[in-house]
Amino acid sequence: MGSTGPTPRNDGSSLSTSDRQALADSLQGNLIVKGETSREEYDEVIKRWNEVYIKQANLVALVESDADVSQCVKFAAKHNLDVAIRGGGHSYHGASSTEGMVIDLRKLNRVTVDKSAKRVTGGGGCIAMDLEKAAEAEGLGVLFGAVNETGIGGLTTGGGIGWLTGEHGLAIDNLLSTRMVLASGEVVNASTNENTDLFWAIRGGGSNFGVVTEFEFRAFEQGPVFFQMLSYPMEKLKECVELLRRLRPEVVExxxxxxxxxxxxxxxxSLPHTPAFMIFYDGPEEEAKKIAKPLYDLEPINTMGGMMPYTAVTGIFKMMEMKGFDRWASSSLHLTYPIDTEVLLAGIDKFLERVKHHGDAFKHSSFIVDLRDYRKxxxxxxxxxxYANRYDAAVVVPDFRWDDAKLDQTARRETTGIAAFMKEMxxxxxKRTRVQHDGEREFESFYPNVSSGTEKIESVYGSNLPRLRDLKAKYDPDMMWNKWFSLTVYMSG
Known part of the structure; x- marks a missing residue:
């Protein structure tokens, strides 16, 4: 016999009233059914950070315990439902959305801090701010992304890059243990001492292996930090880009x-695009400005920021939000050092040209070059x-945002087109972007948490892909979890 595929999944629209009621009765939390609750309540539970991926789920389970999650998983398996896991709802490419059943973890948001052991534990529905604020109150820090409204689940299982990565690595490098619900409905613990293969897989394998209902992280002593944004006139763009070649040896190292x-x-x-540098320094202002002297020597026309609590930095982008423009598309690629400024300038010119071409539609988009220290x-x-993309390289991110749904395909095409243009150049x-090797093949690398979602899984998992596929066959042979760079299972009969 040949290979067989997974059981086809459906959106649950044909479920009987009695089946839905049976699930509702088995839960401590609430079951939201499309068409059977107020529009206001329904719209709130299906809302996502990226409005491109708001889908009309037929069932949304607002779970309140591991037992609730297990009941939902067993129900989904019995009825072959398409399932998505919603932690913070912050996915760029819709990994937390489906028209089937959403297992919504927002009520699993309990946080505990063990100051003496320097450990912070949070439920799978927590956003980064929940843990950061609790840790900060005890003089501690915990590593998540640049924006503290991001859910800890997707960010962590996708790797987790943050402002403190230079000192402490990735979020997964500070993950100590988890509790999770498997596709079988079984509740298990995973750590370096228990279900070690599963613990290996979820640190970079995304949501391919189950629902993580609790995370335990290593914390560290953390005080105020220096954060400042320096803006420059457009006529200094080339000087800014040329400076990028010097930042690595003169500032970062x-x-x-x-x-x-x-x-x-x-x-x-209300202003056109301008070049800017963001400086994050985990220490006093005097040291930061001394190390970052080349940026100040370039004479910025505006500076904003200073010494502040760490959570003020991860929360600063919330203060910069605007109404509308809540649709997002992004792509990313690695650039080796020393940075090729000709390629980078060409990429920026292409970005500005495409934004200008569309008038005001994409005026709040950005082009980012992440120069953070990835040596650790x-x-x-x-x-x-x-997690396979462990490179000490710059990360380039064309990031488009808009508010007209008719431009969804256009925006995605523009972001991936800019990245492809730079790669081709x-x-x-x-020259090369960073590549991964798997036998005789090479795959371009990128940061999977900031992506279009259409990249090849070989580029996500690299040489770890064969082992991940084996573990997928062990823990989720019917591919219930299929929303984040899905791992295909080839089964022979």
């Missing part, structure tokens, strides 16, 4: 993991966790 700069083409309200990330062998110059 002397910062010893504490200095994390980023460059961006941003569009403040790269020092960990690739097979230590499932590097190829023509006989």
């Amino acid at each position: 002397p910062g010893q993991g504490k200095m994390q700069p980023m460059f961006a083409m941003i569009a403040p309200p 990330v790269a020092s960990v062998p690739t097979d230590t966790t499932a 590097l190829k023509d110059k006989d």
Whole structure:
């Protein structure tokens, strides 16, 4: 017999009233059924950060316990439902959305801090701010992403890059243990001492292996930090980009993991795009400005920020939000050092040209060059966790945002097109973005948490892919979890 595929999944629209009621009766939490609750309540539970991926789910289970999650998983398996896991709802490419059943973890948001052991534990429905604020109250820090409204689940299982990565690595490098519900409905613990293969897989394998209902992280002593944005006139764009070649040896490396700069083409309200640098330094202002002197020597026309609590940095982007423009598309690629400024300038020119071409539709989009210190990330062998993109390289991110649903396909095409343009230019110059090797094949690398979702899974998992497929066959042979760079299981009969 040949290979067989997974059982086809459905959206649950044909479920009987009695079946839905049976599920509702088995839960401590609430079951929201499309068409059977108020529109206001329904719209709130299906809302997502990226409005491109708001889907009309037929069932949304607002779970309140591991037992609730287990009941939902067993119900989904019995009725072959398409399932999505909603933690923070912050996915770029809709991994938390479905027209079938959403297992919504927002009520699993309990946080505990063990100050003496320097450990912070949070439910699978927590957003980063929940744990960061609780830790900060005890003089501690915990590593998540640049924006503290992101759910801890998707960010962590996808790797987890943050402002403190230079000192502490990825979020998964600080993950100590988890509790999760498997596709069978079984509740298990996973750590370096228990279900070790599963623990390896979820650290970079995304939501492919089950519902994580609790995370335990290593914390560390954390005080105020320095954060400042420096803006420059457009006529200094080329000087800013040329400076990028010097930042690595002159600013990042002397910062010893504490200095994390980023460059961006941003569009403040009612203004055209302008070049800017963001400086994050885990230490006092005097040290930060001394190390980052080349950025100040370029004479910014505006500076904003200073010393502040760490959570003020991860919360600063919330303060910069605007009404509308809640549809997002992004792509990413790695660039090796020293940065090829010709390619980078060409990429920026392409970005500005495409934004201008569409008038005001994409005026709040940005082009980001992440220059943070990834030496600690790269020092960990690739097979230590499932996360494969452990490179000490710059990350380039064309990030489009808009508010007209008719432009969804256009925006996605523009972001991936800019990345492809830069990759092709590097190829023509006989240079490379970072690549992964799997036998004789090479795959371009990127950061999977900031992506279009259409990239090849070989580029996500690299040489870890064969082992991940084996573990997928062990823990989820019927591919219930299929929303985040889904791992295909080939089964022979």
